[in-house]
Amino acid sequence: MRRELHGLIVRRASSADLTVWAALLAKLHPGQSAAEFEAELEQLTSLPEPYVGFLAFTDDGNAAGVIDARIRNYAEGSPDLKAAYVEDLWVEPEYRRSGVAAGLLSAVEGWAREQGMRWLGSDTEADRETSHAWHKAVGFEEVERLVVFGKALA
Template sequence: MIVRRATVADFPAWAEMLAALHGDIADFAAELPVFTALDQPYVGFIAFDGDAAIGMIDARERNFAEGAPNLRAAYVEDLWVAPSHRGRGIARLLLDAVEQWARDQGLEWLGSDALIDNEASHAWHRAAGFTEIERLVVFGKPLD
């Protein structure tokens, strides 16, 4: 098992895993080059079993994260592990890579979120050392 920072060559596998996590909501293959070129850092790490990509995590630097002691913080945007590889510590290895990246960026806080009813994710976050900061229901409306 290898966990390494994603490269341009990994974009197709990374996009496929994002689609597995989010469904058909976006063309991730087209968005990854844009996201990774933003001024605010956006990074992905991929877990491989041999040549097969079996998990990914991506994170970015944000100007705000709930609970952060200052305004700059790293934030986990997505985390996914292939169902056949879950429960083997792969998500934790991916998180370790993001934590090291964040430290290397001089960041002192790592935020993350989960859907309010995703108890499995809540339990994983607590086991990984996260503390629940707040519960939030987000609203939005189009401006015509």
């Protein structure tokens, strides 16, 4: 069921918001608990390189979505080495297609410009066609496809 939004409040997350932020991320990444995300967010937000989150709330106080981003030393397609990068974006199902994601993205874009960034990167999984379409609709262009490998070093 989709809800119509009459008012949307998007604001930068603070340390007091870690529980809400973590709970929303746990919905995006069900393999990790909200408690694990909360501990991770405490670490990430204390790093010297900026890591920021923005939360969207309805006018009656319901958490509608979250976006977080950081400054990376490299982002595919960036004209500079450093670039802002969207790490996570989640909108509660009942608030999708109502402007929440666009409002969250706008907040990150403003933050990135304040940081002196000229590029905003983002990624999604290869099979998430809805996410691909959204990225293109809000002005992102596909710059690269890759398969990522990793190997534990004993």
